[in-house]
Amino acid sequence: MHKNLVIVESPAKAKTIEKFLGSDYSVMSSFGHIRDLKEKDFGIDLKNNYKPAYVVPDDKKKLVSDLKKAAKEAEVVWLASDEDREGEAIAWHLFDELKLNQEKTRRIVFHEITKPAILHAIETPRDIDLNLVDAQQARRVLDRIVGFELSPVLWRKIKPSLSAGRVQSVTVRLVVERERDIQNFVAEASYKVTGLFNGIDAQGQPCELQAELKRRFTSKAEANQFLQACVNATFSIDNIEKHPGKKSPAAPFTTSTLQQEASRKLGYSVSQTMRIAQKLYESGKITYMRTDSLNLSDLALGTISHEIKEIAGDKYLHIRKYHTKAKGAQEAHEAIRPTYISEHSITGSAQEQKLYELIWKRTIASQMADAEVERTNITICISGNPELFVATGEVLTFDGFLRVYMESVDDEQEQEQAGLLPALKEKQLLTLKQAVAQERFSQKPPRYTEASLVRKLEELGIGRPSTYAPTISTILNREYVDKREIANEPRTYNVLTLHNGVIKEEVKKEKATIEKGKLSPTDIGIVVNDFLNIHFPSILDYNFTAKVEESFDEVAEGKTEWTKNIDQFYKKFHPNVEKAIATTGKKAGERELGIDPKSGKPVFAKISRFGSVVQIGSATDEEKPKFAALQKDQSLESITLEEALELFKLPMNVGQFEDTDMVVAVGRFGPYIKHGKAFYSLPKGENPLDMTTEHAIEIIEAKRQEDKNKQINHFPEEEIFVLNGRFGAYIACKGSNYKIPKTMTPANLTLDDCKAIMADEANAPKAKPTRKKAGKK
DNA sequence: CAGTGAGCGAGCTTCCGCTTGACTT
Numbered sequence: 001m002h003k004n005l006v007i008v009e010s011p012a013k014a015k016t017i018e019k020f021l022g023s024d025y026s027v028m029s030s031f032g033h034i035r036d037l038k039e040k041d042f043g044i045d046l047k048n049n050y051k052p053a054y055v056v057p058d059d060k061k062k063l064v065s066d067l068k069k070a071a072k073e074a075e076v077v078w079l080a081s082d083e084d085r086e087g088e089a090i091a092w093h094l095f096d097e098l099k100l101n102q103e104k105t106r107r108i109v110f111h112e113i114t115k116p117a118i119l120h121a122i123e124t125p126r127d128i129d130l131n132l133v134d135a136q137q138a139r140r141v142l143d144r145i146v147g148f149e150l151s152p153v154l155w156r157k158i159k160p161s162l163s164a165g166r167v168q169s170v171t172v173r174l175v176v177e178r179e180r181d182i183q184n185f186v187a188e189a190s191y192k193v194t195g196l197f198n199g200i201d202a203q204g205q206p207c208e209l210q211a212e213l214k215r216r217f218t219s220k221a222e223a224n225q226f227l228q229a230c231v232n233a234t235f236s237i238d239n240i241e242k243h244p245g246k247k248s249p250a251a252p253f254t255t256s257t258l259q260q261e262a263s264r265k266l267g268y269s270v271s272q273t274m275r276i277a278q279k280l281y282e283s284g285k286i287t288y289m290r291t292d293s294l295n296l297s298d299l300a301l302g303t304i305s306h307e308i309k310e311i312a313g314d315k316y317l318h319i320r321k322y323h324t325k326a327k328g329a330q331e332a333h334e335a336i337r338p339t340y341i342s343e344h345s346i347t348g349s350a351q352e353q354k355l356y357e358l359i360w361k362r363t364i365a366s367q368m369a370d371a372e373v374e375r376t377n378i379t380i381c382i383s384g385n386p387e388l389f390v391a392t393g394e395v396l397t398f399d400g401f402l403r404v405y406m407e408s409v410d411d412e413q414e415q416e417q418a419g420l421l422p423a424l425k426e427k428q429l430l431t432l433k434q435a436v437a438q439e440r441f442s443q444k445p446p447r448y449t450e451a452s453l454v455r456k457l458e459e460l461g462i463g464r465p466s467t468y469a470p471t472i473s474t475i476l477n478r479e480y481v482d483k484r485e486i487a488n489e490p491r492t493y494n495v496l497t498l499h500n501g502v503i504k505e506e507v508k509k510e511k512a513t514i515e516k517g518k519l520s521p522t523d524i525g526i527v528v529n530d531f532l533n534i535h536f537p538s539i540l541d542y543n544f545t546a547k548v549e550e551s552f553d554e555v556a557e558g559k560t561e562w563t564k565n566i567d568q569f570y571k572k573f574h575p576n577v578e579k580a581i582a583t584t585g586k587k588a589g590e591r592e593l594g595i596d597p598k599s600g601k602p603v604f605a606k607i608s609r610f611g612s613v614v615q616i617g618s619a620t621d622e623e624k625p626k627f628a629a630l631q632k633d634q635s636l637e638s639i640t641l642e643e644a645l646e647l648f649k650l651p652m653n654v655g656q657f658e659d660t661d662m663v664v665a666v667g668r669f670g671p672y673i674k675h676g677k678a679f680y681s682l683p684k685g686e687n688p689l690d691m692t693t694e695h696a697i698e699i700i701e702a703k704r705q706e707d708k709n710k711q712i713n714h715f716p717e718e719e720i721f722v723l724n725g726r727f728g729a730y731i732a733c734k735g736s737n738y739k740i741p742k743t744m745t746p747a748n749l750t751l752d753d754c755k756a757i758m759a760d761e762a763n764a765p766k767a768k769p770t771r772k773k774a775g776k777k
Numbered sequence: 778c779a780g781t782g783a784g785c786g787a788g789c790t791t792c793c794g795c796t797t798g799a800c801t802t
Contacts, residue, residue: 162791163791166793463793466795679781679782
């Protein structure tokens with residue numbers, strides 16, 4: 001038996017450490033926390049000084065008993081979880097749950113997984129820091145209180161199954177407020193003038209020079225006046241300024257910056273990035289991927305130096321220490337880096353290779369020299385006019401880290417690359433070949449991407465590296481935000497061109513663009529956010545997390561007891577919950593649009609159990625209220641009385657086809673035509689209210705043709721169809737569908753085969769689609 | 778993983794932070 005048992009959080013870490021420690025040590029993993037508050041109950045005894053009720057979840061029971069057994073047999077147990085609040089709590093839960101003995105238990109910590117770091121840790125053990133553990137308990141209990149008291153309020157006031165929490169609710173708020181900023185944004189127009197000049201360079205060769213007017217004009221008249229003044233003016237170089245500039249490499253990756261770069265450069269979602277990184281970590285290719293630390297171990301810095309000298313030379317080496325600016329960073333690990341710097345690339349899936357390459361380059365570049373540039377500004381003056389043109393050029397004089405890696409930026413528009421300028425002399429005369437004044441608009445604030453939202457959260461100190469991806473998934477799963485496509489209305493703009501002494505005026509149109517993959521709030525997200533903002537402004541405050549973190553720090557330093565801090569919070573928070581529940585009157589987010597002229601009853605827009613609806617009349621009326629679902633492009637905030645009344649025309653009979661009525665209606669998945677038993681979705685963008693008999697027939701016939709194309713076989717006598725679906729072939733019969741086993745060839749199926757498949761229970765159609773459960777199992 | 782197209786009742790839902798595993802052919 002091993003004399004020593006070391007317990008760490010991650011199995012991959014355990015494997016590595018075991019190699020460093022030799023045969024006297026056995027290393028096991030706790031797989032994160034082994035205990036938590038009860039899953040279903042509140043789990044906190046309010047009458048007993050907030051005493052938490054911890055349980056070992058079912059899927060951890062076997063692990064805990066294995067650990068217990070191993071601990072019993074060992075002479076010394078080393079608790080080696082991370083050196084941060086959560087890690088300390090894991091150590092304490094282990095100590096408590098495994099019933100460890102103080103005498104034979106040691107608490108050790110290390111920030112990097114290198115042999116010297118671990119040996120040093122073993123030599124300098126300490127006790128469990130109970131103050132830090134208490135700070136974690138305070139964090140845990142506060143989050144449970146907020147989440148489990150707020151969510152039920154939403155169930156009563158808005159819709160069942162909704163959720164709220166310290167992190168997710170603020171995340172939604174960011175998206176909602178950005179959307180409002182965009183709605184309220186008023187673009188300002190200005191005229192940007194660019195001049196194209198001809199000159200003679202130092203070699204006596206003719207050359208061209210493009211320059212921009214320093215000033216922008218606010219009106220077309222001013223721009224026009226300026227161009228007019230240019231017709232007979234002379235142009236000369238006022239001065240040429242050269243000055244050196246520098247560009248520095250970005251710091252090595254943390255979870256958040258890795259997510260951002262993988263999103264920009266590789267197009268991965270944050271959860272995709274984490275999945276791939278996890279694979280790389282498990283196979284020992286990279287260090288731990290959930291970290292907020294910018295540190296690199298001395299060992300790593302050594303191999304990085306060696307590598308840089310090898311591939312680029314001494315001149316390119318510049319070892320740097322980076323310091324984190326993120327609020328609340330706990331830095332229990334290293335930055336994300338390749339385990340073996342000498343491996344420039346790896347084997348694995350294409351995605352793994354790409355992500356590894358990105359991490360390798362970023363790590364190397366972070367320790368390379370600045371890139372050096374020479375910037376040149378040429379100022380051109382105009383006779384009899386105070387305005388100045390400026391041409392800027394930039395020449396790379398030393399590539400430095402750029403040899404390896406260039407960080408991307410979010411907004412790639414307006415990125416004009418300045419290049420080399422021709423060699424010209426001061427006071428030299430130039431001729432203006434052409435000048436263009438183009439109307440430009442100020443840019444509205446950009447919608448968040450998953451990754452830019454994570455960056456914002458990190459900036460605000462909200463959430464942790466291990467929760468960024470799950471938080472994004474939560475607000476998408478709850479349908480508080482979505483990634484709908486948004487078409488940007490192309491605007492027209494004016495262009496004035498001065499050429500050969502004549503000013504030509506044109507009106508041009510911007511290119512139509514469609515925004516994809518950006519986050520927008522849904523109706524439900526907006527209603528929930530506004531509700532929480534009214535009743536619980538302090539929780540939704542962007543500084544709430546920062547403030548409670550301060551109070552946790554006090555606990556960690558032993559200045560206060562954690563239950564006192566929680567009590568202080570709860571005494572203020574809970575009355576607001578009671579008040580919000582007691583608030584009488586209509587449900588949250590309900591808005592009265594006006595009066596229906598036909599019935600004289602009021603018309604409301606609100607969230608119902610199944611989504612956004614408009615409603616004529618109240619529930620208290622004798623006659624039941626009438627409902628209609630909003631269309632996909634409509635929102636609760638903007639729908640008008642007229643639009644709402646239109647919706648009540650649906651379902652609408654639009655005539656007959658093959659002696660059967662055609663009825664247009666709007667369902668959960670958009671507008672459709674019902675024809676007998678069959679449903680036909682309307683093509684994207686069509687308004688169901690504009691439907692005519694002729695067009696409905698067109699749609700039905702087109703859909704039938706499409707169905708024919710995917711039809712593999714048909715047995716009319718039994719109404720059985722063999723069809724090609726998006727996920728492979730299936731059998732359709734009387735409104736139900738059946739999976740075809742992979743062992744069979746769909747085209748060769750006989751009628752009996754089909755009947756056999758349909759009779760097999762394993763292939764039976766599923767009951768009804770329910771929302772994916774958030775929990776496990 | 779495949780075709781959907783709201784509605785009685787009772788009883789369910791939910792937090793944040795650590796960490797990975799797995800119902801089948």
